[in-house]
Amino acid sequence: MTLAERDGAPTGQQDAVRHFVLQTEALDLESTLDGGQAFRWWRVSGDGESAVYDGVIGSTALRISELGDALDPQAGTPAQDVALRQAQDGGHVDIKVEVRSELVPEGLEHAVADYLGIGPGPKTSISELRVRFADDPCIGPAITGFPGLRLLRQDPWECLVSFICSSTSNIPRIKLNVGSVAREIGSRVGLGDADYCFPAPKAVAAAGEQKLRDLGLGFRAKYVIPAAEAVASGKLDLAALRETPFYEARAALVGLTGVGEKIADCVMAFSLDKAEAFPVDRHIRRALERWYGLPEGTNNSNAAEFARERFGNFGAVAQQYMFHRERLSQRAKWGGDHVGHALPEDRL
DNA sequence: GTCCAGGGTGAAA
DNA sequence: TTTCACCCTGGA
Numbered sequence: 001m002t003l004a005e006r007d008g009a010p011t012g013q014q015d016a017v018r019h020f021v022l023q024t025e026a027l028d029l030e031s032t033l034d035g036g037q038a039f040r041w042w043r044v045s046g047d048g049e050s051a052v053y054d055g056v057i058g059s060t061a062l063r064i065s066e067l068g069d070a071l072d073p074q075a076g077t078p079a080q081d082v083a084l085r086q087a088q089d090g091g092h093v094d095i096k097v098e099v100r101s102e103l104v105p106e107g108l109e110h111a112v113a114d115y116l117g118i119g120p121g122p123k124t125s126i127s128e129l130r131v132r133f134a135d136d137p138c139i140g141p142a143i144t145g146f147p148g149l150r151l152l153r154q155d156p157w158e159c160l161v162s163f164i165c166s167s168t169s170n171i172p173r174i175k176l177n178v179g180s181v182a183r184e185i186g187s188r189v190g191l192g193d194a195d196y197c198f199p200a201p202k203a204v205a206a207a208g209e210q211k212l213r214d215l216g217l218g219f220r221a222k223y224v225i226p227a228a229e230a231v232a233s234g235k236l237d238l239a240a241l242r243e244t245p246f247y248e249a250r251a252a253l254v255g256l257t258g259v260g261e262k263i264a265d266c267v268m269a270f271s272l273d274k275a276e277a278f279p280v281d282r283h284i285r286r287a288l289e290r291w292y293g294l295p296e297g298t299n300n301s302n303a304a305e306f307a308r309e310r311f312g313n314f315g316a317v318a319q320q321y322m323f324h325r326e327r328l329s330q331r332a333k334w335g336g337d338h339v340g341h342a343l344p345e346d347r348l
Numbered sequence: 349g350t351c352c353a354g355g356g357t358g359a360a361a
Numbered sequence: 362t363t364t365c366a367c368c369c370t371g372g373a
Contacts, residue, residue: 036355163355170354173370218368223357260357281355299362300356323355 019098020109021067024118025126027093028148029053029066032116035324037152037270039162039175040182042194054100056182057115058155059197060108061101061190067094093148100190117150126150129314138291139321149324151317152270156238157231158198159271160253163263164223180215201231223258230256242273249274261301269316278307278315283326 029051033041038055044063045052052065097112105111113119130147134140142149158178165177179194185207186196199207205228212221230236236256241249249272253264262281268274280288280300284307288294294306311318 166354167356168354168367169356169369170371173354176370213368216369218370219357219366220368222367258357262356266355279355283355327355 018104019096022095022097022109022113022116022118023092024095024113024116025092026148027066027095027116027118027150028146029064029095031146031149031324032152033064035149035320036171036327037320038154038159039165039171039178040158040194040198054192054194056189056195056197057112058105059101059187059189060099060103060105060111061192061195062112063098063100064112065096065098067096100192100195114153117153119153126317129317133314133318138287138325139318142321142325146321146324149317149320151320153273154271155198156241156267156271157201160227160231160238160259160263160267161198161204161224163266164227164258165217165220166263166266167220167223167258169220177215177217177220181212181217184211184215201228204228205232220258223256227256227258238272241268246274246276250277261304265304269319274316275313276308276311276315278304278311278319280304280307284319284322287322287326 030043033053033055034043041053041055043051044054045065050066052063054061054063056062095116097109099108110119126147130143133143136143161181162174162178165174169177178198181204182196182198183194185199185203187199189195189197204212205225209221209225212224215221217224227236231238236252241252244252246268249268250261250264253259253267254261259267262279265274265277265279269277269279278284280303285294285298285300285303288303288307289296292306292310294303298306307319308315
């Protein structure tokens with residue numbers, strides 16, 4: 001029996017707008033939602049089909065899909081065609097957003113656009129990135145091949161827990177852990193198996209370390225609880241860190257047990273508007289050594305400074321392109337030192 | 349079935 | 362500065 005059957009169908013009256021379309025510059029859902037920035041999006045379309053993802057933003061379960069461009073209402077456009085059109089002129093794309101929750105909150109459209117990094121809030125100019133790093137040996141080809149990779153603007157608390165969970169882990173497992181926390185401690189907001197809002201810090205703190213261990217977080221459980229307590233008590237004001245200068249915000253995050261510079265930079269890049277954040281992990285280090293002559297043996301902290309010097313306020317988005325490229329080349333899709341096609345045939 | 353690596357961090361040496 | 366334990370899941 002599925003959860004949906006157990007809970008029954010919603011009583012929903014035909015209420016407000018249950019779907020809308022956001023038009024934006026190139027936005028590739030797969031690389032953006034499922035590329036290691038966020039861990040609660042699930043693809044519901046098949047390989048080769050146009051991307052469709054289910055997930056939750058705030059308290060609203062959503063289905064987000066690529067419609068191609070504005071003049072082509074045809075559904076089921078192959079992903080390559082969409083990417084190609086986007087690549088050709090950096091043209092616009094229509095993103096369809098369907099509400100799967102019973103309630104449609106005020107300002108949802110704004111909230112979704114904000115989350116996707118296409119709202120009026122702080123953002124890095126994609127077109128400027130394209131111009132400035134077109135000839136960059138590593139990310140230049142990635143920018144061309146994946147013009148739609150964007151930085152998300154997530155909820156800082158969920159982002160913080162997600163990356164605490166990332167320690168010595170891998171993406172499938174992080175998704176499992178974060179999903180379990182939501183399902184077991186959060187509230188149901190839709191009929192799908194993963195339709196739970198991410199629990200507030202207070203609720204996580206109340207659940208306790210053993211609960212998180214039971215959910216499979218392992219040693220990370222003992223880091224999540226004090227973080228939850230710090231945020232719940234107001235000792236750490238995550239929202240305020242959006243307005244806090246970079247190094248000051250980083251110091252506040254690193255003050256949490258289990259949060260080093262790498263995790264702090266992830267939280268800052270993907271939820272706190274810190275465009276100069278540059279998370280360095282083993283993959284990124286390898287890329288920095290290979291493409292930019294970072295001396296071997298440089299520690300991660302200095303490697304991040306090295307990158308910040310080079311990329312400045314494009315650090316966060318540059319790092320995502322670098323990570324994306326490294327991930328793909330690991331899967332032997334893009335071959336080692338050279339990028340065969342601007343648009344790989346199979347980008348799974 | 350076993351083995352191994354996986355978007356690190358903190359504490360001890 | 363370097364080494365090591367920490368948990369455990371998915372894939373080979």
